[in-house]
Amino acid sequence: GRALPARHNPDTIPERLFVTSAFSDEALRALAADYGARFTAPDSLAPGGLIDQAWAARGLLPKRLAVLACSPEQTAEALAAHAAGLKHPAIVTAESRLRDAPTLFAYSGNGAQYAGMCRLALRHDGAYREMFARIDREFTQAAGWSLEERLHAPSLKTDLAEVTVAQALLFADQAAQTAALRARGLVADAVIGHSGGEIAAAWACGALDLADAVKLVVNRSRVIAPLAGQGGMPALQTSASNAELLLAEFSATCPPDTPRHAIALAAVNSPRSVTLVGPSGTLDSFARWVKRQHRLGCVLLSVNYPYHSVMQDPFEAELISALAGLNPKRAQIPFFSATRGAAVEGVALDSHYWWQNMRQPVRFEEAVKAAFTQGYRAFIEIGPQPVLANYLADSIGDDMASASVTHTLAKSDPDTSNPLARATARAVLNGCRLAEGALFAAPSAPRVALPHYPWQNTPLQVTDSPMLRRALGLDAAYHPLLGAQVTTQPAVWSRELDDRMLPTLADHKVGREVLLPATAFAEMAFAAAAHAAGTDTVEIFDLDISAPLVLSVAKGVEMQTVVDVENGQIRIMSRPRLSEDSFRNHMRARFSVLAAPTLPPAVPAPAPITPAEDEGRGVYVMGALSGLRYG
Numbered sequence: 001g002r003a004l005p006a007r008h009n010p011d012t013i014p015e016r017l018f019v020t021s022a023f024s025d026e027a028l029r030a031l032a033a034d035y036g037a038r039f040t041a042p043d044s045l046a047p048g049g050l051i052d053q054a055w056a057a058r059g060l061l062p063k064r065l066a067v068l069a070c071s072p073e074q075t076a077e078a079l080a081a082h083a084a085g086l087k088h089p090a091i092v093t094a095e096s097r098l099r100d101a102p103t104l105f106a107y108s109g110n111g112a113q114y115a116g117m118c119r120l121a122l123r124h125d126g127a128y129r130e131m132f133a134r135i136d137r138e139f140t141q142a143a144g145w146s147l148e149e150r151l152h153a154p155s156l157k158t159d160l161a162e163v164t165v166a167q168a169l170l171f172a173d174q175a176a177q178t179a180a181l182r183a184r185g186l187v188a189d190a191v192i193g194h195s196g197g198e199i200a201a202a203w204a205c206g207a208l209d210l211a212d213a214v215k216l217v218v219n220r221s222r223v224i225a226p227l228a229g230q231g232g233m234p235a236l237q238t239s240a241s242n243a244e245l246l247l248a249e250f251s252a253t254c255p256p257d258t259p260r261h262a263i264a265l266a267a268v269n270s271p272r273s274v275t276l277v278g279p280s281g282t283l284d285s286f287a288r289w290v291k292r293q294h295r296l297g298c299v300l301l302s303v304n305y306p307y308h309s310v311m312q313d314p315f316e317a318e319l320i321s322a323l324a325g326l327n328p329k330r331a332q333i334p335f336f337s338a339t340r341g342a343a344v345e346g347v348a349l350d351s352h353y354w355w356q357n358m359r360q361p362v363r364f365e366e367a368v369k370a371a372f373t374q375g376y377r378a379f380i381e382i383g384p385q386p387v388l389a390n391y392l393a394d395s396i397g398d399d400m401a402s403a404s405v406t407h408t409l410a411k412s413d414p415d416t417s418n419p420l421a422r423a424t425a426r427a428v429l430n431g432c433r434l435a436e437g438a439l440f441a442a443p444s445a446p447r448v449a450l451p452h453y454p455w456q457n458t459p460l461q462v463t464d465s466p467m468l469r470r471a472l473g474l475d476a477a478y479h480p481l482l483g484a485q486v487t488t489q490p491a492v493w494s495r496e497l498d499d500r501m502l503p504t505l506a507d508h509k510v511g512r513e514v515l516l517p518a519t520a521f522a523e524m525a526f527a528a529a530a531h532a533a534g535t536d537t538v539e540i541f542d543l544d545i546s547a548p549l550v551l552s553v554a555k556g557v558e559m560q561t562v563v564d565v566e567n568g569q570i571r572i573m574s575r576p577r578l579s580e581d582s583f584r585n586h587m588r589a590r591f592s593v594l595a596a597p598t599l600p601p602a603v604p605a606p607a608p609i610t611p612a613e614d615e616g617r618g619v620y621v622m623g624a625l626s627g628l629r630y631g
Contacts, residue, residue, distance in 0.1 A: 015421055016069045017439050018051045019428060021061040022453070028063045028093075029083045030454035036079030038448070044072040048444030055440045057450060060099045066092045066425040068417055089414040092422055096404045098431025101378040104336070104371050105188035105204060106392060107174050108383035109195030109362075111301055113166050114411065115157035117384035118173050121180070121409065122148075124418035131179035135172045138214040147172050163228070163305055167196050167221040171213065174200035174382050177408050180420040185438020186427050190334040190376050194388060195267065195307065195362050196220070198338060206332035207346030219322040220358060223315045224305055231306025232280045233266055234287060236298045240268040240365075243276070246294065250286050266308040267362035270394035275301075275362070277309040312359050319358065323351035334374070341366030343374070364388075368395035372403065378432040380423075381407040404430040479531075481524045482561050491532050491563040496577050498556030505551060511627050514552035521545055521587045524561055525570045529591035532563040537597050540570075543589040549574055568592055 020035055022028040035054070044050055051069065065082060068090045069075040081088040121128045136147045143164070150156065150165060159165045174197070181187070193201035199220070203213040236243055247263055254262075263278035263286055276283065276298075287298040306312070331346030339356050341363035368379075368391070379396075381388045386407035393405050408423035428434055462468065466475065478484055480502070483495025499506040499514040508517045522543060529538045549572075551557065556577040563570050568591050573583035 014070060015418065016045050016051055017421075017425055017428065018067040018069045018075060019055055019060070019064065020058065021064040023061050023063060024456055025063060026456050027454050028065055029085065030456075031451060032065060032079040033083035034451035034454070036076045036083060038451075039069075039072045039076040039079070042072060044075070045069055047441035050448045050450075052441045053443040053448050054450055056443045060431075062095055062097055064094050064096065064429040066429055068092070068421050068425060089416045092425040092429060094404075094406065094426060094429035096430045097401075098378055098404050100433050101404070101431045102189045102376045103186075103378040103380060103427075103432040104190045104192060104376040105178065105201070106368075106379055106381045106388050107191065107193040107197030107200040107204070108170075108381060108387050109193065109197040110163075110166060110170070110303060110305075110307065112383040112385055112387045113160055113170050113173075114384060115160060116411070117169065117409075118151055118176075120413055120415065120419050121173075121176070122151075125180050125420045127183035128176045128180040128420055131176040132172055135175055135210065135214065138210055139168055139172070139218070142214050142218045143168070161302075161304060163225055164218075164221040167199075167217050170196065170384070171200050171203075171217045173384050173409075175203055175210075175213070177382050177420065177423070178204050181408070181424060181427075184420070184424045185435035186380075186424055186432060187435055188333060189433060190336060190371060190374075192336040192338060192364075192367050192371060194269075194338055194364050194391075195357070197383070198357055200382070201335060202328075202331075202346070202349050205335045205346060207328050207330075207335060207349050208326075209329070212326055212328075216323060216326065216354060219319065220354065223319045223322065224307070224312065224358065226315075227305050227311055229280075229304050231278060231304075231309060231311060232283050232300055233275055233277050233303045233305075233307065234283055234298045234300045235269075236274050236276055236290070236296065237272060238274065238296055239271055240265060240274050243274045246290060246296075247276075247286075250289055253289070254282075254285075264309060265361045268365050269362070269391040270365050270368075271397065272394055273391060277306050279306075280304075308359060308361055316355055316359070319355050320351045323354055326351050326354075334371075336367045336371045338362050338364045338367040342370050364391060365395045368392055372396055372399065377403045378427075378430060379403065379405045380427050380430070380432055381405070383408065385410050404432075406430040406432070479524075479527050481520055482527055483559065491528075491565055493528060493561040495559045495561075496556060497551060497559055498553070498577075499551045501556070509628065510548075512552070513548075513550050516549040516551060516586075518545060521549075521572060524572060525587065525589045525591070528561045528563050528570055532565050533591070533593050535593060537594040538591050539594055539598075540589050540591050543587065545587050547584065547586050549586045555579070 020028070020031050022031055038044070038050060067075050067078045070090070074090060078088040078090040082091050118132065122132060132148070140146050147168060150159060151169065153159065160169070178200070188204060191201040191205045193199070199213055199216050202208045203210065208216065238246070243265060250263070262282045263276050265274055266277035267275035269275060283300065287300065290296045290298050328347050328349040334343050335346055336342070337344040339353065339360060339362070379392050381392070389405050389407060393400055396403050406426045409419050413419040413422060424439070479493070481495065482493040484493065486492040486494050505516065505520070506514055508515055522540065525540050525543060526538065529540060530536050549557065549559070553576070557574040558577050559572065559574045560583055561570070561572050570589045570591060571585060572587040573585050575581045575583050
């Protein structure tokens, strides 16, 4: 299960998080101005006050804003800046429709690191600093050198080209971020990793303890170190299947002495992005060829190791032997494996798994889709800068409307604020699940008067037209039972109806249910056939009511009448109003056009009845005894 953090501690997390939202940018700026004027009292940030009451009493609308609130004055200043359309380092914005969604942490692999990473988080965040120091002690003992010393070394930019340095700092940063986010109430419901990022994911889900994770990082990077400079990795913007075809086509153009499978798939990142691996010279030739022949961009990454390639095969036994003492445990939360493209049990993450992780192509797209299928909707990338966001969004594809993708740290984070606080704010605004009570306290007295929603009233003028009048039921063809014609289908009518829209129908009750009378079905069938045929000389026959149409349901119904002019058939169907359910058939009938109008029989009208002959009241009484309550 999820390990819940302690409640908010102002000594370790000094800033508070104020959140507001709206349906539009204009309304959000108006709300920012209104709230800004309310952060005037010295106790504006007090637990239970304005911040917590706004969080508890207001919905989370799509356009969202958060303030890293360190003082009332700074909060008011930040809100005033946003209201004026200006940027402010304490402001974070996002757009999402999620709230408290199942959250997956996605750990990036090689390529996310850069010179200067970790420093801002170390300077600003106590929980990050504490965890980083703990990891540094483990690394110093296992590798014989200090992460923090290397992090501040003048040669860091050059050192990051070494796999032993890059992978160590990347893991330490991701693990420290995870601990810092947990301290703020942001805890993963599941994890995934890309290539080397799977190590941090395995630690985060509890499958590996810290000592085993550090041992894995040290040995994984040590084993591949001899391959420095022997290969590279470019990103190609196409699908995996097309990439295979392109590689086969390119291979046919290469000289005979070119090694077979010189270039291979190293990672399937998304439906339209792959990473290749191969010798640097051959990759340069392929990049020029694919751009010239197919107009596809193939960008060489700043990676000088042939990860996930046949060049690693000689090191299989060495890595498995070095990791023989690894002790994987049962994961506390699901671990979605980009090595196997599916969820994997924590105990399966043994030495053989980690060899596959280093050697086999990364199946990131499959793993993301597996996580989405199992209900994870909020994805947050854990790393020094975002590199997975597009892969995540592309893998989710058309379902992104019901998901969100965000990240933790970035090169662009402002120096003046805590980057982990900003990351938490982004996560909250994107709908990630937050531990109850971690950032927001229960509202308490005195009650604060919150702003009303600033509606952006916009006058709309609709030009009159035959199509509009038909849709609104204002033309002569509108029928009170059939409704309006569906403009895209001339022989289809649609009508919303319940027992209150036409009160006359409310008297047609069977038991407690109001049903559409058979005479109404007949009237609708005749009216639709006459309109479709263009004449009143039609005859309805073979009318069959297959199911009653209940009008006294809570939502009401949407009725649809369909005429098949060519075959002389009529159907009346319904479904619950405002639903996407399939329509249910209630009536079928046939019709034909008569050669001449049918004249009524020449029979004189009956004479008026006397009161003694009026037996109508008896009919009502007998009907009520049978459960037919006709009003």
